[in-house]
Amino acid sequence: MPELPEVECVRRSLERGLIGRTVRAVEVRRRDVITAPGDPPGGFARSRAARNHPVRPPAPVTPADLLVGFTIERIDRLGKQLAIHGVDARPGRRSAIVVHLGMTGQLLLEGPSSAGSQADHSHIVWTLDGPSGLLIFRDPRRFGGVRLALNAEAVDRLWADLGPDALDITADELRSALRSARRPIKSALLDQSVLAGVGNIYADEALWRARIAPGRPARGLSVDDCERLAAGIRGVLREAIDSGGSTIRDYVDGSGRAGSFQLRHAVYGRAGLPCPRCGRRLASAVVAQRTTVWCRACQRASSRTRKKQAPRR
DNA sequence: AACACCGCCTGAGCGC
DNA sequence: TGCGCTCAGGCGGTGT
Structure with a gap:
């Protein structure tokens, strides 16, 4: 399940294979994984109202909307989302798309022989110039998707509601974001407008590192708690990136490589097993x-x- | 305003 | 072997 470390590993692997390549063609096998600017909020895939009572059919998506004719210039990440920026050399035009991987999404760089299929949920296939010919967006459960952004300013607008990136969250940022939140700290950590990039796995791991119970009201955290929690978040995310992310079931990076950080989880998926720190049952x-x-x-x-144990006698 | 909760979607894993 | 059930969870929409 791609959270920040997995998305960052995808970003890095795509950066190695995609920068400087020109997009020659695109095949859209499912329009509803794409959200275009005129589409209902959340896109046709998510909006029940749009599916049941379409006010208008989805607008056609042109190849240029999906970077055809553009050379990939940069791949950015905020939280769990990626932005792929392209530049069109002749007029100097720029374009961009934003990708969420959701639960089961993958962006894969593959050779020309492995075009994927409808059956394996390869919903969008880009053809690139050069040797490894294809970029594939797969997503069996379709919780992810691609948003057409059109330019860097539009990416900023799409990302305006996200909080600071969790990879370099500071204790002060965390403390001010949590100041008025009565809800459990776990709930606040999962809220992408508070902090971008943490999901269920790394929320539990970071709270364990910070020795904070997940049900505590967020605003009850002390300065010291926020210091330990910010350090716990940054630490676990960095170590996970260094291990190539956590592969629970589906996750692989852009080159198809699985991660190994799941082997180092202290708590996620370990209910009933001993706490690695104190040995009690989790x-x-x-x-x-x-x-x-x-x-x-x-x-x-x-x-x-x-309280310190009161001295006897 | 802040937050809880629903539903989307598929495949793995399980019991029978 | 196969069927039906439960579970996994990011996140936009809706309800309180």
């Missing part, structure tokens, strides 16, 4: 509508400094 419950695993013994349910 607890599991639904917090913020998500399966949550934590250690009741070493993740604190309050920020009060633990």
Whole structure:
């Protein structure tokens, strides 16, 4: 499940293979994974109203909207989203698309012989100049999608509602974002407008590192809690990137490589197993509508400094 | 305003 | 072997 580290690994692998390449053609096999500027908010794939009572049919998507004729110049990431920027050499025009991978999305650079198929949910196939000929957007569950942005300013607008990127979140940023939130800290961490890039896996891992119980009200975190949590978030994301991300089931980077950070998860997917720090059985419950695993013994349910054991006698 | 909750979607895993 | 059920979860939309 691509969260920030996995998306960053995809970004880096695409950067190696895609920068400087020119897009020659595109085949759109499912229009509804694309959200164009005139489409209903959330796109045709997500909007039930748009599906049941279409006010108008989806506008045609032109090849140029999907970067055909453009040379890939830069790939940016904010949180879990990627922006692929292209430049058209002759008139100096620029264009961009924004990709969310959702739960099961993949962007794959492949040789010309492996064009994917409808059956394997390859929804968009770009043909590139040069040796490894194809860029494929696959997404079996279609929680992801591609937004047509058209230019860098439009990417900024699409990203305006996202909070600061979690990879370099500071304690001060975290503290000010959480100041008025009564909801559980786990819920706030999953909110992309608070902090962009953390999903269920890394929320649990970061809270474990910071020794903070997931159900604590966000605004009850002390300065010291915020310091440890910011450090925990940055640390776990960086280490995960260094391990190529976490591959639970589907995730691979743009070159098809799986990650290995799942082998180093302290809590995610380990309910009932011993806490790596204190050995107690890890607890599991639904917090913020998500399966949550934590250690009741070493993740604190309050920020009060633990009382020292009163001396006997 | 802040937050809870729903539904989208498919494949894996499980019990029978 | 195969069927039906549950679960996984990012996130936009809707309800409170």
